[in-house]
Amino acid sequence: MPVSGDLIVRVAARGEGISADGRHVAFAAPGDRLLPDNSVVPGPHHQAPPCRHFPACGGCQLQHLDEESYALFVRDRVLGALSTQNLATEVRPALVSPPRTRRRATLHAERRGRQVLLGFTETGSHRIVDMTECHVLLPELFALVAPLRMLLAAMLGERRADVHLAQTDRGVDVLITGALGDKLAELEALTGFAERHGLARLSVDDGYGPETRWEPEPATISFAGVPVALQPGAFLQATREGEAALVAGVKDAVGSAPIVADLFAGLGTFSLALAERAKVYAGEAAREPILALKAAASRAGRPVFAEHRDLYRRPLAPAELDRFAAVVIDPPRAGAREQAAAIAASKVPVVAYVSCNPSSFARDVKTMCESGYRLDWVQPVGQFRWSTHVELVARLTR
Template identity: 45%
Template sequence: MEYIIERLGHQGDGIAPGPIFIPRTLPGEVVTGVASGGRVDDPRIVTPSPDRIAPPCPHYKACGGCALQHARDEFVADWKVGVVRHALTAQGLNTEITGAETSPARSRRRAVLSGRRTKKGALVGFHGRASGVITEISQCHLLHPDLMAGMAAYQALVIAGASRKGEMALTVTGSQAGLDVMVRGGKPLDGQMRIDLAGLANQHDLARLVWEDEVIVTRCPPVQSFGTALVTPPPGAFLQATVPGEQALTRAVLRAVGKANRVADLFAGCGTFALPLAQRAEVHAVEGVAGMLAALDQGWRHAKGLKQITHATRDLFRRPLLPDELDKFDAIVIDPPRAGAEAQMVEIARANVPTIAAVSCNPVTFARDARILTDAGYRLDWVHVVDQFRWSPHVELAAQLTRPAKKT
């Protein structure tokens, strides 16, 4: 059966009339294949798009870590801007959109790898697309070289700690002190295993090793830089995927906030934005996880030249800040999870804060939340698209919303 690809869906698949979803295709291409359940999983490209390129990674066909390596960077950037524009248009919003600002290849400092024991040792890598099969990634073009250099350590941990039939998840993060590794799905700990794992961490020069929720060893605090501060995030804490992506979002936030003197940072995490903001403004950081705020506080106390940072542990989904709490600030920075922050946006809309710097990893929920603010009188001034998940359909953005001053 022959199909013509009309557009890309939000997961990066090509969509032909039907709709029929066809992965790793591009708009305008003519492909053939057998459809099953509304999908063609093994298409043959008859007429390629001029935007098609040869994927640089030898693992691309088998690995599920990337979805758009077959497309020119310029095409992907334009497509991601289009995803954001479509989400805004669906809410009746229109503004200047800039970007996408794309992180370079081999810049991912954080990834979740899968590991399984084999008869000859261990297999570590990413799952194939919609598959339980693990693809080894000896030449990954996505991960930072520091993460790739730890492959022997990951394999050793799998051999030591995976069950014969089970699969382990290894969250690996690059830090200034070395690799920070957290394992889930391994065998239960006992005294000897703790000793063995600590030995492996020492042998492979890991900064920190965490097994489930237990810190096996911290050989050196796995610090991250946020502005001029050094922060040691708790195990598993949220961290932007690339340093260039984090820097792009931070620049956008600082631009949006401008000369505000008092800033509320909501969903503050470990201080990604709060600490750079504190170089020029007093900041109140609010986060639902106390351990992240403790890390932020320690980083702030040991840094020099920063203004006051206060903080509060609070579930902003269940207990959003109310207008009387918000009105003391000149600006708000808000960076919620993918679900957005509808309840908090409703309260912000009722307040009188002049400027909002919004960061989002989901254009659809961002547009929904931004509509709440624009309906209350805010203006969506601009949106900047950041692509730190290179070759994936994932889209991030930062935006500025301002409330025009009331006439007296």
């Protein structure tokens, strides 16, 4: 028998369902019905959340959506951002990373008596959800949660600490930021923990920068088969699947361009892949990543010219950009207003724009389109499964 009530038609950018008459309803999926008493009758796209910590844990906001509706949410986030700038183009179906594939995460730790809470914080709160299961982390990362909780129980003071986890070529890299003890017994406990659990590296940052306590061999992360030195806490794409989707999108956009600029290059996610068939200029403001990329490209014989350059204070000028057959740009969440304006004033024939923020992406692309570029397509990517965080790669041509 059909259920009466107002139909939930889509999911908003912050994750709440929106009814046909415009009401916002938390934890509602497309196809749900909103009854007069504001209760929700689940529809065909409303699944039982797999994790006991949902919805308290801030690591996920959308576990109640099934595969189809979550992929549509990721795509709709891009369509919505484009519409605010009066932009329209082909938006491809979203590529979503599977469960338990997140290879980097930051957990928070806090002492409660003799015990330590360790996990993500609640949405909109500093309260820590003590993690006992997780459906987004790689199993290798989650396997360390309980041992880390015991380790921190023996040495964490009254202040909070953050635990940064990342899967590297050689195992898990752990960086603990916060005030830990420096007694000999505690130092030995850290190295013993790292050795027992086969860590690639264990570092501690008490406010003066990361200090490595265990690293039997240099920790690396490989891009296009090239190992690059990984600094503690360095940025990585969240999943290997998401990284592969973005790299494939960039290659598709750039095509056979013989000389390419990779702006905000980081450790070389795109530079090293493109250097398999093109000469690449890589610009990056963070010193350690760009030096690591330079050294790795040199060892591998990849044609990458790496420059330490702040692209916010000193973006590539139009005359510099005109030397390239294509430009890849992958800025932080704020976008790259100044660099986008310089690209708009250039003659670069192809631009591949990678973004982790559809709103700043649409703003920057609007600037380029007003100067003669055409937005050919956008590929949405959902690396942060069941979250509202969306990434993308797009192609613009003159």
